[in-house]
Structures are given as C-alpha cells and as structure tokens.
Amino acid sequence: xxxxxxxxxxxxxxxxxxxxxxxxxxxxxxxxxxxxxxxxxxxxxxxxxxxxxxxxxxxxxxxxxxxxxxxxxxxxxxxxxxxxxxxxxxxxxxxxxxxxxxxxxxxxxxxxxxxxxxxxxxxxxxxxxxxxxxxxxxxxxxxxxxxxxxxxxxxxxxxxxxxxxxxxxxxxxxxxxxxxxxxxxxxxxxxxxxxxxxxxxxxxxxxxxxxxxxxxxxxxxxxxxxxxxxxxxxxxxxxxxxxxxxxxxxxxxxxxxxxxxxxxxxxxxxxxxxxxxxxxxxxxxxxxxxxxxxxxxxxxxxxxxxxxxxxxxxxxxxxxxxxxxxxxxxxxxxxxxxxxxxxxxxxxxxxxxxxxxxxxxxxxxxxxxxxxxxxxxxxxxxxxxxxxxxxxxxxxxxxxxxxxxxxxxxxxxxxxxxxxxxxxxxxxxxxxxxxxxxxxxxxxxxxxxxxxxxxxxxxxxxxxxxxxxxxxxxxxxxxxxxxxxxxxxxxxxxxxxxxxxxxxxxxxxxxxxxxxxxxxxxxxxxxxxxxxxxxxxxxxxxxxxxxxxxxxxxxxxxxxxxxxxxxxxxxxxxxxxxxxxxxxxxxxxxxxxxxxxxxxxxxxxxxxxx
Ligand code: PTT
Ligand code: SF4
Numbered sequence: 001x002x003x004x005x006x007x008x009x010x011x012x013x014x015x016x017x018x019x020x021x022x023x024x025x026x027x028x029x030x031x032x033x034x035x036x037x038x039x040x041x042x043x044x045x046x047x048x049x050x051x052x053x054x055x056x057x058x059x060x061x062x063x064x065x066x067x068x069x070x071x072x073x074x075x076x077x078x079x080x081x082x083x084x085x086x087x088x089x090x091x092x093x094x095x096x097x098x099x100x101x102x103x104x105x106x107x108x109x110x111x112x113x114x115x116x117x118x119x120x121x122x123x124x125x126x127x128x129x130x131x132x133x134x135x136x137x138x139x140x141x142x143x144x145x146x147x148x149x150x151x152x153x154x155x156x157x158x159x160x161x162x163x164x165x166x167x168x169x170x171x172x173x174x175x176x177x178x179x180x181x182x183x184x185x186x187x188x189x190x191x192x193x194x195x196x197x198x199x200x201x202x203x204x205x206x207x208x209x210x211x212x213x214x215x216x217x218x219x220x221x222x223x224x225x226x227x228x229x230x231x232x233x234x235x236x237x238x239x240x241x242x243x244x245x246x247x248x249x250x251x252x253x254x255x256x257x258x259x260x261x262x263x264x265x266x267x268x269x270x271x272x273x274x275x276x277x278x279x280x281x282x283x284x285x286x287x288x289x290x291x292x293x294x295x296x297x298x299x300x301x302x303x304x305x306x307x308x309x310x311x312x313x314x315x316x317x318x319x320x321x322x323x324x325x326x327x328x329x330x331x332x333x334x335x336x337x338x339x340x341x342x343x344x345x346x347x348x349x350x351x352x353x354x355x356x357x358x359x360x361x362x363x364x365x366x367x368x369x370x371x372x373x374x375x376x377x378x379x380x381x382x383x384x385x386x387x388x389x390x391x392x393x394x395x396x397x398x399x400x401x402x403x404x405x406x407x408x409x410x411x412x413x414x415x416x417x418x419x420x421x422x423x424x425x426x427x428x429x430x431x432x433x434x435x436x437x438x439x440x441x442x443x444x445x446x447x448x449x450x451x452x453x454x455x456x457x458x459x460x461x462x463x464x465x466x467x468x469x470x471x472x473x474x475x476x477x478x479x480x481x482x483x484x485x486x487x488x489x490x491x492x493x494x495x496x497x498x499x500x501x502x503x504x505x506x507x508x509x510x511x512x513x514x515x516x517x518x519x520x521x522x523x524x525x526x527x528x529x530x531x532x533x534x535x536x537x538x539x540x541x542x543x544x545x546x547x548x549x550x551x552x553x554x555x556x557x558x559x560x561x562x563x564x565x566x567x568x569x570x571x572x573x574x575x576x577x578x579x580x581x582x583x584x585x586x587x588x589x590x591x592x593x594x595x596x597x598x599x600x601x602x603x604x605x606x607x608x609x610x
Contacts, residue, residue: 002211003065003505004028005106008041011122011129013195014055014114018122018129020107028108029507030595032514033064034481035091036521037109038080042089043524043599045111048531052084052187053169053194055115061098061160061200062110064481065504068103068287069208071220072227072492073483075099075286077160083186084194085171085342085396086415086439088529093443093478094160094175094183095285101158104204116196121149124202134198138167141335142176149199158202163337165383166193170394172342172417176334180293180305181285185339186416186438211506219503223486223496224289230490233290237282239272240292241489244308246271251452252557253422253429255317257369258348259411259546262422263555266321270311274323290486299324299372304331309442312420313344318351319369329376336383342396343382345410345417347375349397350389353406361404362389408545413440421448423543424552425456425560428463430543431570435467437525440543443478445470446488459566464573472518479521519578520594523586527599530585535606538584541571581610 006025011018027040038060050056060080067074077099083090102110105126112122119134137145142163149159165173166189173189174182192198210216227233235243245267248254252262268274275294283305284291298304304327314333315326333340347367353359354366367374381390392400398415401407411418416439423430432445442448445467455463473494477484480501486492498509509517530536543562551561575582579590585607591599603609 001025001028002209003501004033005108005208007106008109008111009107009124009127009129011110011112012114013112013116013120013197016116016131020127023108030517031521032476032479032517033108034062034067034078035080035475035478036517037064037479038062038078038091039089039521039524039528041109041111042080042082043528046082050082052082052087052191055113055195057082057191057194059112059188059191059195059197060109061102062481063099063102063108064479066500067481068099068101069220069504070217070287071482071500072223072486072496073285073288073290075288076481076483077102077183078478078481079175079184079188081188081191082532083188083438084169084190085187085398088414088439088532089525090184090186090188090438091478092174092184092186092188093481094177095181095483096158096160096177097156097286098158098160098177098200098202099481100286101202101204103208104206105202106204106206110200112195112197115194119196119198121199121201122197123153124200126204126206137198139164142337143179143335145199146177146179149201153201153203159199161199161337162189162192163335163383165336165338166190168383168385168394169193170338170382170385171396171399172339172346173337174339176337178283180283180295180334182334182339185341185441189337210504212503216500216503219496219499223492223500227289227486227490227492230492232490236290236292236490238276240294241308242272242275242294242306242311245311248312248421252552252555253426253448253452255312255420255422257319258317258345258352258409259418259422259544260550261552261554262424262557264316264321267316269321270315270323270326275306278323285483288483290490292485296323296327298327298331300328302331304328305334306330309420310340313341317344317348317420318375320372321370322372325372328372329379332376332379332383336380338383341419342417343379345412346382346393346397346400347378349401349406349410350378350393352409353401353404356406358404358406359389362392408549411544411546413543414540416440418544423547424562425557426451427457427459427562427567427570428467430547430562430567431464431574432467432470434541434543434571435471435574437522444474446474459563459570461573461577464570465577467574468577471522472515475518475521476514479517516594520596522578523591523594523596524599526584526586527596527603530603530606536583536585538571538582541584543567583607585609
C-alpha cells in the first residue's frame with residue numbers, strides 16, 4: 001500500500017501490551033481513514049453495550065492518507081470512542097504534532113483497549129510502545145502536563161493529554177494538545193481518563209511511502225499557494241473564526257441566554273475587532289499556513305486562545321460581554337481539558353434551571369447571566385467534581401436535567417450540546433444538528449451561511465439535499481483527517497483533494513466516489529448508534545424543544561420559531577434522500593448499494609429493516 005501504512009497498533013492497557021497488526025486493505029479503500037477507519041474498527045471490535053467508561057470501550061486515534069504530510073492544513077488526528085456523553089458513536093478532530101509523528105511511526109491508527117490500574121503515559125517509538133508511570137502527572141492541568149512531557153521527549157514529539165476533567169470523568173472532557181487544541185467533544189477525554197491514560201507520546205522516524213512523492217509535493221505546494229492568494233486570506237489571518245461573531249449577530253443566530261435569543265446587545269465587546277485589539281500571539285496546528293489560533297490575555301493576564309464557538313457559547317450565551325472575561329473561562333476549559341461548547345451549554349442551562357428553582361438543593365441563590373466570577377468558579381467545580389453542583393453539571397445539561405428536571409431547555413441533540421448557532425429561524429441548520437453523526441455539532445453541516453441567503457424559512461427538499469451535500473464534503477475531511485477550513489473559510493478548491501489522494505495513494509477517487517464513501521461512513525455510524533441504543537426512532541433526530549416552543553423575543557426576527565410539523569416533513573425528505581426509512585434506519589437496499597451488507601444480520605436484531 002502507498003499513502004496508507006496499512007498498520008495499526010493495538011495497546012491493551014490492562015496487560016500493558018502493544019502489538020502492530022495489518023488491517024484489511026479493503027478498509028482503507030472503502031473508508032479512506034480517520035473517522036471512516038475509526039468507525040469500522042469500532043463496529044468490528046467494540047463489544048455491543050460496552051460501558052463507555054469501562055475497560056471494554058475502545059479509544060481510537062486515527063489519521064488518513066493526507067494527514068501529517070506537507071500540504072493544506074494536514075496536522076490533525078481523529079479521536080473516537082463510544083461516547084460517555086451520548087452513549088453512541090463519538091469523535092473529534094484535534095490539531096497536533098501527533099499527526100506527523102503517527103505517519104512517521106507508520107501507524108494509521110492506534111487502538112487502546114482495557115484500562116491501566118495506575119495512571120500511565122503511553123510512549124510510542126516507531127513500532128514499539130512502553131508505559132511510563134504518570135502518578136506525577138495525574139491531577140496536573142494540560143499545559144503543565146505537556147510542558148513536562150516536552151522536556152522529557154523533545155519539542156517535536158507528538159503529544160496529547162487529558163486534564164483533571166478527563167481524570168474526573170466529566171462527560172464532556174476532551175483531549176488537548178499544544179495548549180489550545182482540543183478534540184473529542186463527546187467526552188473522548190473522559191474515555192481516556194477511565195483508562196487512566198494521562199497522555200500519549202509518539203515519535204517516529206520512517207518516511208511515509210507515497211505513490212508519487214514528487215507530484216504530491218507539487219500539488220500540495222499549489223494548494224498552499226492558492227490558499228495565500230485567496231481574497232479572504234488577509235482578513236482570515238486577522239480574525240480567523242472570530243469574524244463569525246458580527247455575522248451571527250447580523251443574521252440573528254448568535255446564541256444568547258441559553259439560546260433564547262439570536263442577538264446580543266453586548267456583541268461588540270466580544271467580536272473579532274475587539275479580539276484584534278487584544279491579540280498578543282497567533283498560533284496554529286502543524287502544517288498550516290492559515291494559523292487561526294488567536295491568543296489574547298484574559299482578565300487574569302493569562303494567555304487564552306479564542307475561536308468563535310468558544311466565545312459565543314461562553315460569551316453571549318452566558319450574557320458575558322467582555323472578551324477578557326470570556327477568555328478566562330475559555331482558558332480554564334483548555335487547562336482542565338473540557339469542551340468549551342458543552343461547558344457553555346451546561347452553564348447556560350444551569351443559570352436557567354437555577355432561576356426557575358430546579359437547583360435549590362445545590363445553590364443558595366440562583367446563578368446569574370453575566371456573572372463571570374461565579375461562572376468561572378462553577379466551571380472549576382465541574383472539572384474537579386468538587387461540589388454537589390460541580391458533580392451534577394459534570395454530567396452536562398442533558399445528564400443533569402434527567403436528575404433534576406429542565407430537559408425542555410437543555411440545548412442538546414442526543415446528549416451533545418448544540419454548537420454556537422441559534423436555529424429558531426434556521427430549519428436547515430436545525431436539521432444538520434439533529435442528524436450529525438455525533439450529536440449537535442456544526443462540524444458536519446454548517447449549512448447556516450447558505451441558508452440565511454436561500455429562502456431561510458423554507459422546509460424544502462432542496463434544503464435537505466444541501467444538508468446532505470455538506471455532510472458528505474465535510475464528513476470526508478474527517479476521514480482525510482485534515483482541516484476543512486482552507487475550503488470553508490478561504491475557498492480552496494475541492495479539486496485539490498482527489499489529486500492529493502491520488503499522488504499519496506495511487507487510488508483515483510473522484511468526488512462522486514468520495515460522496516459514496518461519506519454515505520457509507522454515515523450509514524456505518526448510524527448502525528453503531530442503533531446497536532448501542534438497542535433500536536432507533538426519529539425522536540433521536542429532533543432538535544431541542546426550545547426552538548419550537550419559545551419564539552425569539554428580540555431583534556429583527558422576533559417571533560420566529562421552528563414549526564414541528566414542517567420540521568418532520570424536512571426530516572422525511574432527508575431520510576428519503578439518504579435512502580433511510582421513516583425511522584431513520586438505512587434500508588437493506590441502501591446498505592447493499594454502499595457495500596455494507598455485513599451490517600444486516602446484526603441490525604436485524606434491533607430494528608425491522610425495510
Ligand atoms: C471542535 C470544537 C470547536 S469547532 C471549537 S471552536 W471552532 C471548540 N474549541 C475548543 C477549544 O479551543 N478548547 C476547548 N477546551 N474546547 C473546545 N471545544 C470546541 O471544539 C479547531 C478548529 C476549529 S475552531 C474548527 S471550527 C474546525 N473544526 C474542524 C473539524 O471539526 N474537523 C476538521 N476536519 N477540521 C476542522 N478544522 C477546524 O479546527 P472537536 P482544534 Mg477540534 C481552544 O475538536 O471535538 O472536533 O470540536 O480541533 O485542533 O482545536 O481546531 O470555531
Ligand atoms: Fe488548525 Fe486553524 Fe490551520 Fe485549521 S486553519 S489547521 S484549525 S490553525
């Protein structure tokens with residue numbers, strides 16, 4: 001094989017054993033890598049019904065045939081497992097040197113099974129692995145952990161780690177690298193914590209064997225040059241994803257007060273221009289010429305790396321209008337290793353829940369919008385589960401509301417907190433959240449920018465088709481395991497990708513082939529969900545109730561809300577276009593068309609396949 005190594009490393013943490021094995025070449029061709037490969041591994045080897053925080057869960061780190069090579073923003077690694085937050089398939093994408101080092105170690109994936117009895121760091125050196133005691137690191141924040149490991153293993157080692165949130169099994173703990181890179185929103189950091197795996201360090205020294213090294217480099221250089229020449233590039237370099245704050249305000253989708261409104265009076269205090277005036281540093285993932293990690297000093301004078309999602313969900317959504325304050329909570333999330341987005345949706349739920357008296361057993365007085373100091377303290381309690389309130393909220397809004405009530409204003413889908421786009425007036429984006437393969441993440445279909453320009457209030461078949469088109473393209477970036485922002489944000493032509501894949505692997509994929517691979521991966525992931533949930537119904541594919549029941553009261557779209565019956569029609573269109581039945585289950589015909597017949601006998605146990 002070229003472009004892929006065809007090898008993965010199995011690490012049994014219970015026995016502290018590692019072995020490198022070949023995986024079927026067909027998997028590389030059928031799923032490309034990253035998410036697709038991880039999903040195939042989980043389908044094959046995850047024990048159905050495994051406790052996500054028990055030793056039977058599998059933690060997969062995977063790359064694709066473009067990851068870690070010179071080229072457009074390739075320094076990413078996919079992290080996947082059964083999610084302790086949703087109980088279904090979960091993954092995330094993290095920018096890290098691990099990407100380059102996994103390629104150099106000749107590994108397309110690393111699969112961790114079992115659980116160590118003591119805190120441990122897995123150190124992979126080429127095809128060998130050994131285990132360093134991590135008692136001295138356990139309890140440390142992610143920044144200190146990585147700094148210590150870098151001193152031991154060098155500046156260029158691939159390193160990812162968890163913080164106290166992962167150790168304390170916070171259900172939205174993530175895996176962190178390079179201080180401000182975070183991956184695995186559905187609690188993949190808690191899976192790592194449950195295995196007492198504090199960190200993974202990789203060094204490799206092989207050169208990845210490509211099908212045509214020379215033409216690969218020519219094509220990669222063309223793509224990098226094109227990125228820099230795009231008209232949007234200079235402004236991107238100034239604001240990165242932070243430019244979205246003003247746009248979200250203009251289009252009434254800026255999440256405000258737990259997604260009750262789409263506009264925020266204090267938006268100027270947290271927007272991209274404010275960030276520019278405070279910027280002290282610009283960082284990025286490895287192999288990227290679009291460095292979007294904008295760093296400011298927070299209210300305590302500590303560096304904090306900002307992105308739109310973080311700022312909207314910890315800013316307007318909590319009623320905080322000073323960027324330095326938002327940056328403080330954001331920085332704590334990075335140090336503790338927890339997802340800023342679910343932290344935001346959980347804190348905003350807690351404010352609302354406390355104000356209607358649901359948290360009387362946990363707080364003396366209700367939590368308040370805009371109370372940075374109070375919310376910062378609660379965030380720390382969540383990471384450490386150090387108080388009754390922190391312990392409750394470490395279950396996320398979806399878990400907490402099952403204990404104390406208030407699920408009607410928990411802003412989640414399938415348990416995962418909604419990313420930062422209010423959908424009272426955006427049915428297509430609501431559909432994208434509701435059908436995302438990991439729960440309400442925008443990563444798979446950011447249809448909102450198209451939707452606000454195209455018949456925004458329509459529940460049309462065209463809109464369902466657009467959601468699927470974007471899920472296909474964006475889904476493939478998860479499997480290439482490269483950053484999608486060169487395409488999304490500065491408009492790098494998608495034509496580069498089949499060429500890069502060809503020069504890397506020798507396989508001539510067209511975008512139509514890649515669409516089919518994305519569909520296959522979606523159907524496979526849905527099969528994992530069905531197996532884990534023991535069945536399926538369309539209720540799982542519904543957006544949060546608030547968008548239907550509580551209209552916007554402010555801004556130009558006051559009065560707007562989603563329509564329940566029309567949403568169901570939109571969902572029917574979506575299922576029909578995907579070749580899934582009325583309950584959202586892929587039909588036998590679809591499974592056959594996608595080369596997934598092997599799923600049928602297992603799925604037959606849980607659902608009636610049509
Ligand atoms: C991603 C999600 C996002 S998406 C953001 S901001 W965004 C939040 N960032 C967090 C953070 O930071 N710290 C923290 N403790 N938690 C955070 N949670 C949130 O995680 C990120 C970039 C961004 S910034 C985006 S849009 C793009 N996302 C990509 C993606 O999903 N796939 C892909 N192939 N390429 C992508 N490129 C961009 O990557 P998750 P990162 Mg991420 C501080 O993790 O679980 O996928 O959720 O990876 O290296 O931090 O880069 O406005
Ligand atoms: Fe990382 Fe940003 Fe570059 Fe993407 S554009 S690879 S998120 S620095």
